Amino acid sequence: MRLPVTLALIGPLLIGSVHSNQDRSLSLLQPGEALPALVLPTIDGKATVNLADLRGKKVLLIQFASW
């Protein structure tokens, strides 16, 4: 009986982990891969940046929310 109980306990954690991995794989920003050629405006709308144009520089890309 121990095995099913253990599975019952950790099952949701495993499922959660699978979901997390799936979501990570959907991200365009993967370690080991090149920044995609993704074009976005700045928050003030005054400029546009293509992430792929950042080549040639050491870049820190910070994804955040103001809350």
Place this chain on the structure above:
Amino acid sequence: MPVWHEKTRALREAGDLVVIGVTQEQHPDRCSLYAQWQGIDWPILWDPFNLTGSAAVPVVLAVDEAGVIRPGRLDVRRIEEQIVEGWMSTPPAKPGPAARRPYPDVVPPSTRATARSPGDKAQAALSRLLWSRTTGEERLDGAAFADVLEALEKAALAPKADPALTFHHGVALRMRYDSEHRQAGDFQRALDAWMDALGRRPSQYIWRRRIQQWGPRLDKPYPFYDWVEEAQTTLIAAGSVPHPIQIALSGAELASGTREIPIRSIQDIHPDPQAALKRDGKHLVELESTVCLHTGVTSKRVREPAGSSRIHLILRPTGGAHFEPAAGPARIWIEVPTGWNTPRQLLMATSPTDPDAALLAEFEVRPPQPDLTKPPASPILPATIHGTAFYFVCEGEQGECQFLAQDFEILIRDPRSDPQEPDK
């Protein structure tokens, strides 16, 4: 982010490091105010559709000269070791792989080729929404909003469509809701789309937070924009003009989380128990309700009984009518179903500062906790909240001003059993 800003200052000023921010917030003006308040001077990109596909924030990534994202988790407490002594002292990286181009049609509209396939049209729609603020001729009118929403909905409803497309459609609906071209139900349909997308990808926390921003306190991980007033006060005290907040903050966006909404302890008195007040037969005021459910409804686990929600009510004067500020706030009386809880039955709408402005009122409801040891007697949802709004409104410039009442019903439904209607 202020810590990263401070810790990278010397490297940025020496030209050794470029810092770029990306925010997935629906409203970029709020992040602009935050950046102004914190003195952040590096560019921040606006990604409300979450095209980067990130599952959560914050995430800090180091990208080498070859454009390749370095492995490993960056920790601001180890910045000296990880970045200054480690990364900065390594020789320039060799040329990396070619960059993928996942959204080739998401570019400023002025540089975009004509979209032909449905997928191209959806991307073209995203670019119009992303850049519509900055290019005057591209500012969206009502017809353009209808076009982009149709393209996004068509993409979202295609067989085996990625739920991200449904999320995009919701973002666009909320954008129209925030515009002068809003249509009744836009906000509700945005929330329904986000809830649908989240139900299909439950660990997408960018999407979950978009709903929780307007959701009940029981579902709030933190207050979202409670810092705004402090930021504005601090900037004004320093002699600066705060970056304007374009879209008014709702009470939900300022509220803190809680584990229990208070049981009603005040016995409110009905303002018009005999229903004697004249009803608003001319519909001088349009009343729109939007139900933001607890995101737990997307899960099969019973984290919170389905129906726990925050209701957003908006009263908009129509056809030249206007509210009279001197008459005080509009009042709302609500009747929840038997067994449901709401802290107050009598609500005050926001006071009208501008006579033409809409009035807002918000409240939260929670259905009875299910007894999990017994089979459910009857489903909790759908459920209906009944209510009456009382307001003082004037017809036109010289028209009659009077107290009027408007009865309403709010249907709380389970989005899992009642998918959103197609775009009209």
